[in-house]
Amino acid sequence: MAGAERPAPAAGYRLDDQVGFLMRQANQRHLAIFARMIPEFTPTQFAALAKLAELGSVSQNDLGRQTAMDSATMKGVIDRLARRGLVATRPDPSDLRRLLIALTEEGRAAYEAQVDAAHAITAETLMPLSPAERGQFLGLLERMIMARQGGAK
Amino acid sequence: MAGAERPAPAAGYRLDDQVGFLMRQANQRHLAIFARMIPEFTPTQFAALAKLAELGSVSQNDLGRQTAMDSATMKGVIDRLARRGLVATRPDPSDLRRLLIALTEEGRAAYEAQVDAAHAITAETLMPLSPAERGQFLGLLERMIMARQGGAK
Protein backbone atom coordinates (compact mmCIF):
# COMPACT_ATOMS: atom_id res chain seq x y z
CA MET A 1 0.00 0.00 0.00
CA ALA A 2 1.93 2.90 -1.26
CA GLY A 3 -0.62 5.43 -0.03
CA ALA A 4 -1.68 6.15 3.52
CA GLU A 5 1.11 8.23 4.96
CA ARG A 6 0.98 8.04 8.72
CA PRO A 7 1.79 10.98 10.94
CA ALA A 8 2.74 8.64 13.74
CA PRO A 9 5.68 10.24 15.57
CA ALA A 10 7.20 6.80 15.68
CA ALA A 11 7.54 6.79 11.94
CA GLY A 12 9.44 10.08 11.90
CA TYR A 13 12.64 8.85 13.47
CA ARG A 14 15.49 9.83 11.24
CA LEU A 15 18.76 8.52 12.56
CA ASP A 16 20.77 11.15 10.76
CA ASP A 17 19.07 13.94 12.67
CA GLN A 18 19.74 12.61 16.16
CA VAL A 19 22.30 14.36 18.34
CA GLY A 20 23.78 11.16 19.57
CA PHE A 21 24.46 9.90 16.09
CA LEU A 22 26.05 13.18 15.06
CA MET A 23 28.15 13.38 18.20
CA ARG A 24 29.39 9.86 17.70
CA GLN A 25 30.55 10.73 14.21
CA ALA A 26 32.16 14.00 15.24
CA ASN A 27 33.94 12.08 17.93
CA GLN A 28 35.07 9.40 15.49
CA ARG A 29 36.57 12.03 13.27
CA HIS A 30 38.39 13.53 16.23
CA LEU A 31 39.68 10.13 17.35
CA ALA A 32 41.03 9.50 13.87
CA ILE A 33 42.85 12.82 13.90
CA PHE A 34 44.22 12.08 17.34
CA ALA A 35 45.43 8.62 16.40
CA ARG A 36 47.19 10.04 13.36
CA MET A 37 48.88 12.92 15.16
CA ILE A 38 49.77 11.10 18.40
CA PRO A 39 49.93 7.39 17.64
CA GLU A 40 51.70 6.58 20.91
CA PHE A 41 48.82 7.60 23.18
CA THR A 42 45.07 7.34 23.24
CA PRO A 43 43.09 10.45 24.18
CA THR A 44 42.39 9.09 27.63
CA GLN A 45 46.04 8.25 28.22
CA PHE A 46 47.07 11.71 27.16
CA ALA A 47 44.41 13.27 29.35
CA ALA A 48 45.82 11.40 32.32
CA LEU A 49 49.35 12.52 31.52
CA ALA A 50 48.23 16.12 31.10
CA LYS A 51 46.45 16.19 34.44
CA LEU A 52 49.36 14.52 36.19
CA ALA A 53 51.71 17.10 34.72
CA GLU A 54 49.46 19.80 36.07
CA LEU A 55 48.63 18.36 39.49
CA GLY A 56 51.71 16.40 40.47
CA SER A 57 50.81 13.42 42.62
CA VAL A 58 47.18 12.40 42.99
CA SER A 59 45.19 9.31 43.85
CA GLN A 60 43.88 7.10 41.11
CA ASN A 61 40.30 7.92 41.90
CA ASP A 62 40.94 11.64 42.06
CA LEU A 63 42.73 11.54 38.74
CA GLY A 64 39.71 9.78 37.36
CA ARG A 65 37.45 12.61 38.46
CA GLN A 66 39.75 15.19 36.93
CA THR A 67 39.78 13.40 33.61
CA ALA A 68 36.15 12.28 33.52
CA MET A 69 36.80 8.55 33.83
CA ASP A 70 35.45 6.11 36.36
CA SER A 71 37.87 4.23 38.61
CA ALA A 72 37.84 1.08 36.56
CA THR A 73 38.73 2.88 33.37
CA MET A 74 41.35 4.88 35.20
CA LYS A 75 42.97 1.74 36.49
CA GLY A 76 43.32 0.35 33.00
CA VAL A 77 44.81 3.57 31.71
CA ILE A 78 47.28 3.80 34.59
CA ASP A 79 48.25 0.15 34.27
CA ARG A 80 49.20 0.64 30.64
CA LEU A 81 51.14 3.82 31.33
CA ALA A 82 52.90 2.20 34.29
CA ARG A 83 53.86 -0.81 32.20
CA ARG A 84 55.58 1.60 29.84
CA GLY A 85 57.36 3.31 32.70
CA LEU A 86 55.64 6.64 32.20
CA VAL A 87 53.94 6.84 35.57
CA ALA A 88 54.88 5.47 38.98
CA THR A 89 52.47 4.32 41.66
CA ARG A 90 52.96 4.17 45.41
CA PRO A 91 50.54 3.65 48.28
CA ASP A 92 49.47 6.71 50.19
CA PRO A 93 51.08 6.44 53.65
CA SER A 94 48.25 8.37 55.29
CA ASP A 95 45.42 6.41 53.65
CA LEU A 96 46.03 2.78 52.82
CA ARG A 97 43.17 2.65 50.37
CA ARG A 98 44.72 5.23 48.10
CA LEU A 99 47.22 4.65 45.37
CA LEU A 100 49.19 7.75 44.50
CA ILE A 101 50.13 8.26 40.88
CA ALA A 102 52.85 10.51 39.54
CA LEU A 103 54.70 11.06 36.29
CA THR A 104 58.17 9.62 35.95
CA GLU A 105 60.90 11.63 34.27
CA GLU A 106 60.26 9.67 31.12
CA GLY A 107 56.57 10.27 31.43
CA ARG A 108 56.97 14.00 31.70
CA ALA A 109 59.29 14.08 28.75
CA ALA A 110 56.96 11.96 26.65
CA TYR A 111 54.06 14.21 27.56
CA GLU A 112 55.87 17.44 26.80
CA ALA A 113 57.08 16.07 23.50
CA GLN A 114 53.45 15.77 22.40
CA VAL A 115 51.95 18.99 23.68
CA ASP A 116 52.40 20.81 20.40
CA ALA A 117 50.81 17.94 18.54
CA ALA A 118 47.94 18.02 21.00
CA HIS A 119 47.30 21.66 20.20
CA ALA A 120 47.40 20.80 16.53
CA ILE A 121 44.81 18.08 17.06
CA THR A 122 42.38 20.54 18.60
CA ALA A 123 43.03 22.95 15.77
CA GLU A 124 42.47 20.37 13.08
CA THR A 125 39.36 19.03 14.75
CA LEU A 126 37.86 22.51 14.76
CA MET A 127 39.12 23.29 11.27
CA PRO A 128 35.76 22.95 9.49
CA LEU A 129 34.35 25.76 11.62
CA SER A 130 35.00 29.47 11.41
CA PRO A 131 36.81 31.06 14.36
CA ALA A 132 33.55 32.47 15.68
CA GLU A 133 31.82 29.13 15.36
CA ARG A 134 34.60 27.41 17.24
CA GLY A 135 33.92 29.50 20.30
CA GLN A 136 30.21 28.84 19.94
CA PHE A 137 30.75 25.14 19.65
CA LEU A 138 32.96 24.92 22.72
CA GLY A 139 30.50 27.03 24.67
CA LEU A 140 27.58 24.81 23.73
CA LEU A 141 29.51 21.68 24.66
CA GLU A 142 30.30 23.15 28.05
CA ARG A 143 26.68 23.96 28.65
CA MET A 144 25.70 20.40 27.85
CA ILE A 145 28.28 19.01 30.22
CA MET A 146 27.36 21.25 33.10
CA ALA A 147 23.97 19.62 33.31
CA ARG A 148 25.82 16.42 33.94
CA GLN A 149 27.84 17.31 36.99
CA GLY A 150 24.71 18.33 38.79
CA GLY A 151 23.28 21.63 37.67
CA ALA A 152 23.66 22.75 41.26
CA LYS A 153 26.28 25.37 41.89
CA MET B 1 47.36 42.66 32.92
CA ALA B 2 48.06 40.25 35.70
CA GLY B 3 51.68 39.92 34.73
CA ALA B 4 53.36 38.74 31.56
CA GLU B 5 50.86 36.61 29.77
CA ARG B 6 52.75 34.22 27.58
CA PRO B 7 51.50 32.89 24.30
CA ALA B 8 53.73 29.89 24.70
CA PRO B 9 51.75 27.14 23.03
CA ALA B 10 53.40 24.27 24.80
CA ALA B 11 53.03 25.48 28.34
CA GLY B 12 49.42 26.54 27.93
CA TYR B 13 47.80 23.17 27.41
CA ARG B 14 44.65 23.08 29.47
CA LEU B 15 42.85 19.78 29.14
CA ASP B 16 39.51 21.29 30.04
CA ASP B 17 39.59 23.58 27.04
CA GLN B 18 40.21 20.91 24.41
CA VAL B 19 37.40 19.96 22.05
CA GLY B 20 38.12 16.29 22.32
CA PHE B 21 37.82 16.29 26.07
CA LEU B 22 34.57 18.25 25.95
CA MET B 23 33.12 16.04 23.25
CA ARG B 24 33.98 12.93 25.19
CA GLN B 25 32.12 14.25 28.20
CA ALA B 26 29.12 15.40 26.20
CA ASN B 27 29.04 11.96 24.68
CA GLN B 28 29.30 10.29 28.08
CA ARG B 29 26.33 12.24 29.29
CA HIS B 30 24.37 11.25 26.22
CA LEU B 31 25.30 7.59 26.64
CA ALA B 32 24.13 7.68 30.23
CA ILE B 33 20.78 9.14 29.18
CA PHE B 34 20.48 6.52 26.46
CA ALA B 35 21.30 3.65 28.78
CA ARG B 36 18.72 4.88 31.27
CA MET B 37 15.92 5.38 28.72
CA ILE B 38 16.60 2.31 26.55
CA PRO B 39 18.45 -0.24 28.64
CA GLU B 40 17.87 -3.05 26.18
CA PHE B 41 19.91 -1.54 23.36
CA THR B 42 23.14 0.33 22.93
CA PRO B 43 23.14 3.39 20.65
CA THR B 44 24.90 1.46 17.91
CA GLN B 45 22.46 -1.43 18.14
CA PHE B 46 19.54 0.94 17.95
CA ALA B 47 21.11 2.75 15.01
CA ALA B 48 21.34 -0.55 13.17
CA LEU B 49 17.72 -1.37 13.92
CA ALA B 50 16.58 2.07 12.81
CA LYS B 51 18.40 1.84 9.50
CA LEU B 52 17.13 -1.68 8.90
CA ALA B 53 13.59 -0.53 9.57
CA GLU B 54 14.10 2.22 7.04
CA LEU B 55 15.97 0.34 4.34
CA GLY B 56 14.63 -3.19 4.56
CA SER B 57 17.26 -5.72 3.59
CA VAL B 58 20.87 -4.60 3.20
CA SER B 59 24.31 -6.12 3.30
CA GLN B 60 26.33 -5.97 6.48
CA ASN B 61 28.88 -3.68 4.94
CA ASP B 62 26.29 -1.34 3.52
CA LEU B 63 24.52 -1.15 6.84
CA GLY B 64 27.84 -0.24 8.39
CA ARG B 65 28.22 2.66 6.02
CA GLN B 66 24.72 3.90 6.75
CA THR B 67 25.34 3.83 10.48
CA ALA B 68 28.93 5.07 10.52
CA MET B 69 30.51 1.85 11.71
CA ASP B 70 33.25 -0.15 10.08
CA SER B 71 32.49 -3.68 8.99
CA ALA B 72 34.11 -5.32 11.96
CA THR B 73 32.08 -3.31 14.43
CA MET B 74 28.96 -3.94 12.37
CA LYS B 75 29.52 -7.67 12.53
CA GLY B 76 29.65 -7.57 16.32
CA VAL B 77 26.46 -5.53 16.49
CA ILE B 78 24.63 -7.83 14.09
CA ASP B 79 25.84 -10.95 15.88
CA ARG B 80 24.39 -9.73 19.16
CA LEU B 81 21.09 -8.73 17.59
CA ALA B 82 20.90 -12.04 15.72
CA ARG B 83 21.56 -13.98 18.89
CA ARG B 84 18.51 -12.28 20.37
CA GLY B 85 16.45 -13.10 17.32
CA LEU B 86 15.91 -9.49 16.31
CA VAL B 87 17.57 -9.68 12.93
CA ALA B 88 17.95 -12.52 10.44
CA THR B 89 20.87 -13.04 8.09
CA ARG B 90 20.96 -14.84 4.77
CA PRO B 91 23.55 -14.97 2.02
CA ASP B 92 22.89 -12.82 -1.01
CA PRO B 93 22.10 -15.21 -3.88
CA SER B 94 23.49 -12.81 -6.45
CA ASP B 95 26.73 -12.05 -4.62
CA LEU B 96 28.19 -14.78 -2.51
CA ARG B 97 30.36 -12.39 -0.57
CA ARG B 98 27.41 -10.50 0.81
CA LEU B 99 25.41 -11.29 3.89
CA LEU B 100 21.96 -9.75 3.78
CA ILE B 101 20.52 -8.52 7.04
CA ALA B 102 16.87 -7.85 7.76
CA LEU B 103 14.68 -7.25 10.78
CA THR B 104 12.59 -10.12 12.07
CA GLU B 105 9.03 -9.51 13.20
CA GLU B 106 10.31 -9.42 16.74
CA GLY B 107 13.04 -7.03 15.76
CA ARG B 108 10.66 -4.60 14.15
CA ALA B 109 8.35 -4.73 17.13
CA ALA B 110 11.21 -4.18 19.56
CA TYR B 111 12.44 -1.26 17.51
CA GLU B 112 9.07 0.40 17.21
CA ALA B 113 8.45 -0.02 20.90
CA GLN B 114 11.47 2.20 21.57
CA VAL B 115 11.09 4.92 18.99
CA ASP B 116 9.29 7.27 21.35
CA ALA B 117 11.97 6.76 23.95
CA ALA B 118 14.58 7.46 21.31
CA HIS B 119 12.99 10.81 20.57
CA ALA B 120 12.94 11.52 24.29
CA ILE B 121 16.65 10.75 24.51
CA THR B 122 17.47 13.32 21.89
CA ALA B 123 15.26 15.84 23.64
CA GLU B 124 16.84 15.24 27.03
CA THR B 125 20.34 15.35 25.63
CA LEU B 126 19.63 18.75 24.12
CA MET B 127 17.75 19.94 27.18
CA PRO B 128 20.49 22.22 28.53
CA LEU B 129 20.35 24.29 25.34
CA SER B 130 17.74 26.77 24.21
CA PRO B 131 15.73 25.83 21.12
CA ALA B 132 17.79 28.18 18.99
CA GLU B 133 21.03 26.78 20.34
CA ARG B 134 19.91 23.24 19.60
CA GLY B 135 19.68 24.04 15.94
CA GLN B 136 23.06 25.74 16.05
CA PHE B 137 24.63 22.79 17.79
CA LEU B 138 23.30 20.24 15.31
CA GLY B 139 24.41 22.44 12.44
CA LEU B 140 27.92 22.76 13.80
CA LEU B 141 28.17 19.03 14.35
CA GLU B 142 27.11 18.39 10.78
CA ARG B 143 29.73 20.77 9.49
CA MET B 144 32.40 18.97 11.45
CA ILE B 145 31.32 15.62 10.10
CA MET B 146 31.17 16.73 6.50
CA ALA B 147 34.90 17.30 6.51
CA ARG B 148 35.19 13.65 7.31
CA GLN B 149 33.37 12.08 4.44
CA GLY B 150 35.47 14.02 2.03
CA GLY B 151 34.11 17.48 1.46
CA ALA B 152 33.56 16.39 -2.11
CA LYS B 153 29.90 15.88 -2.58
Place this chain on the structure above:
DNA sequence: TCCCTGTCATTGGTATGCAAACAAAAATTT
Protein backbone atom coordinates in the same frame (compact mmCIF):
# COMPACT_ATOMS: atom_id res chain seq x y z
C1' DT C 1 34.87 -0.32 71.26
C1' DC C 2 31.63 -1.47 67.76
C1' DC C 3 28.87 -0.44 63.95
C1' DC C 4 27.69 2.43 59.85
C1' DT C 5 28.36 4.92 56.07
C1' DG C 6 31.13 6.48 52.48
C1' DT C 7 35.41 6.24 49.67
C1' DC C 8 38.97 3.66 47.12
C1' DA C 9 40.72 0.16 44.28
C1' DT C 10 40.10 -3.99 41.76
C1' DT C 11 37.82 -7.77 39.03
C1' DG C 12 34.71 -9.68 35.51
C1' DG C 13 31.85 -9.18 31.75
C1' DT C 14 30.24 -6.52 27.60
C1' DA C 15 30.75 -3.38 23.74
C1' DT C 16 33.19 -0.66 20.39
C1' DG C 17 36.95 -0.05 17.23
C1' DC C 18 41.11 -0.90 14.24
C1' DA C 19 44.24 -3.58 11.49
C1' DA C 20 45.06 -7.55 9.11
C1' DA C 21 43.71 -11.90 6.90
C1' DC C 22 40.83 -14.19 3.84
C1' DA C 23 37.06 -14.94 0.13
C1' DA C 24 34.51 -13.65 -3.83
C1' DA C 25 33.33 -10.51 -7.61
C1' DA C 26 34.45 -7.19 -11.13
C1' DA C 27 37.63 -5.02 -14.20
C1' DT C 28 41.61 -5.27 -17.04
C1' DT C 29 44.94 -7.35 -19.81
C1' DT C 30 46.76 -10.72 -22.80
Place this chain on the structure above:
DNA sequence: AAATTTTTGTTTGCATACCAATGACAGGGA
Protein backbone atom coordinates in the same frame (compact mmCIF):
# COMPACT_ATOMS: atom_id res chain seq x y z
C1' DA D 1 38.01 -16.54 -23.29
C1' DA D 2 41.70 -17.22 -19.70
C1' DA D 3 44.61 -15.10 -16.54
C1' DT D 4 45.78 -11.29 -13.67
C1' DT D 5 44.89 -7.36 -11.04
C1' DT D 6 41.87 -4.54 -8.37
C1' DT D 7 38.00 -3.85 -5.62
C1' DT D 8 34.54 -5.15 -2.34
C1' DG D 9 32.74 -7.98 1.55
C1' DT D 10 33.26 -10.58 5.72
C1' DT D 11 35.63 -12.43 9.54
C1' DT D 12 39.26 -12.87 13.28
C1' DG D 13 42.39 -11.07 16.85
C1' DC D 14 43.85 -7.52 19.77
C1' DA D 15 43.44 -3.12 22.43
C1' DT D 16 40.56 0.07 24.78
C1' DA D 17 36.76 1.80 27.54
C1' DC D 18 32.87 1.30 30.39
C1' DC D 19 29.47 -0.51 34.03
C1' DA D 20 28.25 -3.37 37.89
C1' DA D 21 29.61 -5.79 41.71
C1' DT D 22 33.11 -6.92 45.32
C1' DG D 23 36.34 -6.37 48.99
C1' DA D 24 39.45 -3.20 51.75
C1' DC D 25 40.02 0.78 54.47
C1' DA D 26 38.71 5.38 56.88
C1' DG D 27 36.11 8.36 59.83
C1' DG D 28 32.00 9.49 62.68
C1' DG D 29 28.87 8.46 65.93
C1' DA D 30 26.35 5.40 69.54
